[in-house]
Amino acid sequence: MTKQAPAEAQFIEPDAYPQMMSQQAAAGAMKVLRSAQTALKAQVAIEAHVPPMRAAILQYVEELEEASSDMRSVFEKVHEIRGFAETAGLVTTGRIADILCRYMDDMYRIGKPMDTMIVKLHVSAIARAARAEDDDVKMGEVVAAELAALVARRLTDAERP
Amino acid sequence: MSGAGFESLKALIVEDNAHMRSLLRALLNSIGIKEIAEAAHGQAAIDSLRERKSDLVLSDMAMKPMDGLEFTRHVRNHEHSPNPFVPIIMITGHTEKHRVEQARDAGVTEFLAKPITAHNLFARIAEIVERPRAFVRCDSYFGPDRRRRMIDDYAGPWRRKEDFQDMDVR
Numbered sequence: 223m224t225k226q227a228p229a230e231a232q233f234i235e236p237d238a239y240p241q242m243m244s245q246q247a248a249a250g251a252m253k254v255l256r257s258a259q260t261a262l263k264a265q266v267a268i269e270a271h272v273p274p275m276r277a278a279i280l281q282y283v284e285e286l287e288e289a290s291s292d293m294r295s296v297f298e299k300v301h302e303i304r305g306f307a308e309t310a311g312l313v314t315t316g317r318i319a320d321i322l323c324r325y326m327d328d329m330y331r332i333g334k335p336m337d338t339m340i341v342k343l344h345v346s347a348i349a350r351a352a353r354a355e356d357d358d359v360k361m362g363e364v365v366a367a368e369l370a371a372l373v374a375r376r377l378t379d380a381e382r383p
Numbered sequence: 384m385s386g387a388g389f390e391s392l393k394a395l396i397v398e399d400n401a402h403m404r405s406l407l408r409a410l411l412n413s414i415g416i417k418e419i420a421e422a423a424h425g426q427a428a429i430d431s432l433r434e435r436k437s438d439l440v441l442s443d444m445a446m447k448p449m450d451g452l453e454f455t456r457h458v459r460n461h462e463h464s465p466n467p468f469v470p471i472i473m474i475t476g477h478t479e480k481h482r483v484e485q486a487r488d489a490g491v492t493e494f495l496a497k498p499i500t501a502h503n504l505f506a507r508i509a510e511i512v513e514r515p516r517a518f519v520r521c522d523s524y525f526g527p528d529r530r531r532r533m534i535d536d537y538a539g540p541w542r543r544k545e546d547f548q549d550m551d552v553r
Binding site: 230231232233234235236239240241242243244247248249250251252254255256260261263264265266267268270271274275278298301302304305306307308309316323324327331 | 388413439481
């Protein structure tokens with residue numbers, strides 16, 4: 223087999239550069255990472271952050287609604303919402319934000335203009351889901367599924383030559 | 384249980400969202416890391432690294448004026464970088480394939496998609512603790528070895544000198 227040899231790369235093995243911790247300390251660290259006590263502490267930490275994160279999501283939603291014709295701003299805000307809506311317990315909000323993120327990313331990737339109607343539908347659905355009480359979650363899931371189907375159809379159309 | 388290996392570590396959180404910084408700090412506290420610096424963007428993180436040693440960095444990707452990719456490239460490649468080998472976990476809501484590839488090529492150690500969970504964050508930290516990666520230095524890249532595993536029937540392009548050890552190379 224004949225191939226052109228690539229330029230030489232230098233490999234630096236883990237024992238040849240400073241590690242985060244010694245092997246002895248690593249054994250103790252792994253026990254901590256795998257302990258039930260750590261999992262409980264982490265769960266308590268996350269739960270303590272839910273109320274302020276929910277408030278922040280609502281603030282982002284307001285900014286998202288205000289930015290609805292500025293696609294760059296919508297892109298940034300909706301990625302923020304996708305980033306921590308689920309951590310704040312707003313699963314449906316996160317799911318709809320995820321659909322819009324994917325739509326916008328794909329349209330940027332293929333170099334086609336956004337359909338403002340699609341964006342506005344998502345922004346409206348995100349706002350409603352974020353502000354909804356828990357008993358509206360089922361309706362939010364139905365809306366999310368319909369929006370996902372709509373985006374899939376539009377992306378298929380957009381990718382046709 | 385004591386934090387053992389984590390109690391002496393210093394961490395740096397680079398994230399423009401104050402709520403996310405607070406959550407990450409709390410999660411690091413829960414494994415025993417107490418000495419944690421925070422920065423709201425890449426340039427502030429570089430300043431922090433110059434002033435204070437960090438053993439572990441958690442960085443967001445999308446930040447202004449300097450994002451997490453540029454920050455990572457600076458840490459890995461700048462001649463005055465205080466620790467080019469520091470583990471960097473990139474945590475981001477931008478999870479598209481090309482973004483992951485950008486992060487990998489900038490030299491991140493691990494990639495974590497938001498929304499974060501304690502389980503996923505701890506899994507990335509465990510990966511760094513248990514399986515530290517070799518670093519690679521070549522003309523176009525310095526950072527953790529981007530090959531995660533060896534594949535016996537690999538059919539893609541050959542790029543490394545070691546790949547040719549058993550071949551007739553000219």
